Amino acid sequence: MKSKPTNRRGFLKGGAALAGLAAGAVQSVKAQPPDTFLRPRGTSKEQIAYGERSKYVTSKREPAPGRASPDAFGLAFHIGTPLQDQIGSVTPSALHYVATHRGAFVPEIDPKEHRFMIHGMVDRPLVFTMDELMRFPSVSRFHFIECAGNRARTTHKTVQQTHGLTSNSEWTGVLLSTLLKECGVQSAGTWIVAEGAEEVKGNSSIPMTKALDDCMIAYGQNGEPLRPQQGFPLRLLAPGYEGIFQVKHLRRVKVVDRYYWTYNDYGHRRSEAREAALATVWGPKSVITFPSGGQKVAGPGIYEIRGLAWSGQGAVKTVEISMDGGKSWKAAQLKGPTYKMAHVAFGLQWNWDGKECELQSRCTDDQGSIQPSLPQVAKYWNLPAGKEIRVKGLDNPIHPWKIASDGSVTNGMA
Amino acid sequence: MAWRKLLLPFALLGVCAWAQGPTYKMGRTPSADEVKAIDIAINPVTGKELPAGQGTAAEGTKLFVSKGCAGCHGANGYGGRAPTLIVPKGFPTGAGKGPEKIPNLAPGMEMGIMGPGLMAVHAPYAPVIWDYINRAMPLNREGTLTPNEVYAIVAFLMWKGEVIKEDEVMDQNTLPKVKMPHLDMATESPIWKPSSKRVTGYPY
Missing domain, CATH: 2.60.40.650 (Immunoglobulin-like)
Incomplete structure (x- = not known):
């Protein structure tokens, strides 16, 4: 009985203390030590080191319809966020939707070993460590990411199925323009190719106008380092662009003089210019x-x-x-x-x-x-x-x- | 006031010089070898980053099996768990769903046969196929193919796709010169100007 936190005595004392607070009474500093009822219960390491949600909250992600995840090779493909349960504008990091290139592995990258290179049509190619990137002036911005596969269909039952491949986070990192200026972009450099370090080295072509406007090299998400499924330790944010441009596990940016028909670009090719434009940036x-x-x-x-x-x-x-x-x-x-x-x-x-x-x-x-x-x-x-x-x-x-x-x-x- | 006017041009000069040089002076300069090792993005038109090496369709035919391509893409380039690379003659192609058109195609894998032709020869430029295979194949052993092997497998796929002849040697000079049949199917992404509509005149 002595250590049981929920005995009747404790409950009554706690209730009295609460009543006192509600009435505006000032608790004496000489009062009894705070009752166990007022302290958070649960003393497991998990509860102390990294908080868990209530056992009554069971909202979870699920594979997006249309293609199994894990797929025929046992790899993760597309996983939808439970929008029906979301409260407010920010997606919890653990529930952020996931999309991978072809059914991809999530690489385990040691941030101490990770390097980010900018090269190509620049005056000064540079390689940065994660520690160096964090010394640059940072920005924190809210941006959504949405997969091109986020298409509502008649067969879908829930909003998780119709719209679950979009999520919103506060992203923290360095503006790509800050780093590009450090390297000195040459006048011929009209495009960038951004490339990931995962097994397929997925890469995307992005116009320099966008790269210099608001692209970000992000290492933070909602107050924490990026989640591995979101590109730990470093990812590109090309705000408003379709999901595949938001290159995860970013290892380099190459400044080039044309659209490069990269691994990612090739998979999403269109035959008409108008359609290609509408396939690049999300509308309202x-x-x-x-x-x-x-x-x-x-x-x-x-x-x-x-x-x-x-x-x-x-x-x-x-x-x-x-x-x-x-x-x-x-x-x-x-x-x-x-x-x-x-x-x-x-x-x-x-x-x-x-x-x-x-x-x-x-x-x-x-x-x-x-x-x-x-x-x-x-x-x-x-x-x-x-x-x-x-x-x-x-x-x-x-x-x-x-x-x-x-x-x-x-x-x-x- | 006078001294300020005198100093102003010098101050501006200073700002210009500052803007052209690095501000934060962090990071290190990579060596030429370091750049070469990581620089696997190939210019689709000029192929300027293509490494030395060469390969033929005959070599590629053997490698398609020995490197495991056939295991996932099917012995004949279709019918496996992975996207279709080769559409056999006589099979209807087109924008329709795959399974009813290609035998034994795994569900969800029809993406490889969008539009007429083969996945491999959909590329608007031949170096795109080289880049794709070199960076992302084979599954679980990405980046292990030698340049010669990649040239040979590309030659095999393009020969099967009736883009090149069986005896044509593919290397860093010949590959970019191959005329691909579906250039008109591929539009390059336009340069979108931030703070503007996606397409002028599109109301949505």
């Missing part, structure tokens, strides 16, 4: 995460419709919500600051009357681009209208959720 996009597919609205009454909005072209300007299948729209409230190329959570009070309805969200970004409906996309590209069309470039149409009279929520595309 949003999705409702509550209520979303597979959830159940408890019954008529007040709820907050919640979701996430983002754009690869800039910051989210407005989000609107339709409760009648796109006939009328109401402005949603943005929950917190809107950063460029970052998720922002949104919400809107909803008094559900218990009748069938269809919920949609629509994002407008600071470039004035408006998230399209599927019929609008079909019309623009002169494609036959249908429940599911393959959107040219990256997939960003308005996503509908159907609410049945019993409160069950299903994919409105189906």
Whole structure:
């Protein structure tokens, strides 16, 4: 009994102390040592060294539909984040979506051994250690990363399946422009090739205009070093660009004079310039995460419709919500600051009357681009209208959720 | 005031010189060998980073088996767990799904046969195939092929794809000169200007 923290005596004392605090009383310094009830319980090493979430919180990632992970070779491919459970704008690092080049290994890289080289069309090629990179002026910025495979389909049931290949983190690192200036980019250097250290040495071509504008060499994610699945110890951030440009395990940047048709570029090639442009940068996009597919609205009454909005072209300007299948729209409230190329959570009070309805969200970004409906996309590209069309470039149409009279929520595309 | 006006041009000169040189003076200069060892990105048009070496389709035919390519891609370049490299004559090709068109294609692996032709010869330029195989193949033994072996396997795939003749020798001079059949299928990524729309006139 002596060490049991939850005895009745302790409970009563703790309760009394809480009551006293609530009433504004000042606790005497001569009072008894704080009761065990007021101290965090659980004394395992895991609880002390690195906190765990409550055993009642069970949200987890799952392989994205369409391609198994692990795949036929036992390798990780694409893993979706549980957007339906996310609270706020930031994705917990442990739940960040994962996409790998071809079903890839996550390399174990000792940061003491890791080197980052800039060479090619520069006056001074340089090799940096991780310690040196951390001595440069740092920036911390919120940015989303989204996989080109993030395409909603009629067969998808949940928002984790329709939209789970996007995540948002605070990234910390050095601006690539800082390092490129250190090396002295020559006038012929109009592109960079950024390359990873993993087994396939995946690399991407990025225009110098982008590299000098806002690309970042990141070593931090949400207050910690990068997670191995997110590119430990170093990755490239090309904000707003499609996921494959965000090169993980970054080992070098080569300054070159043309688009290089790299390993990554080759796999995502397009045959038309307009489509290639739309396949490079994300347009305005949003999705409702509550209520979303597979959830159940408890019954008529007040709820907050919640979701996430983002754009690869800039910051989210407005989000609107339709409760009648796109006939009328109401402005949603943005929950917190809107950063460029970052998720922002949104919400809107909803008094559900218990009748069938269809919920949609629509994002407008600071470039004035408006998230399209599927019929609008079909019309623009002169494609036959249908429940599911393959959107040219990256997939960003308005996503509908159907609410049945019993409160069950299903994919409105189906 | 006068002394300030006098000093201003010198101050500006100082700023210019500072902007051209390194500011933080961190990092070290890599040796030429160090750069050469890591520099596996090949210019797709000129192939200027291609190493010395050579190979033929006949050599590649043997290597396709002995290096394990056939184990994953299928004995004939299709039907394995890995993407299709060779589409046998008579099989319909095109933008459709793979499994109904290529025998024994593993689910999810149809990505290799997008569009007409073979995965290997989809490359707009031949050095792209060289770069791909050299950096990423074979699975679990990436980077172990010698330049000669890569030239030979590339020659084998392009011969099977009816891009080159069986006896053509591929090396750092001949490979960039090969005319690939699907150059028109591949558009280079445009230079997107930050803080602008993705495509002018595209409303979404």
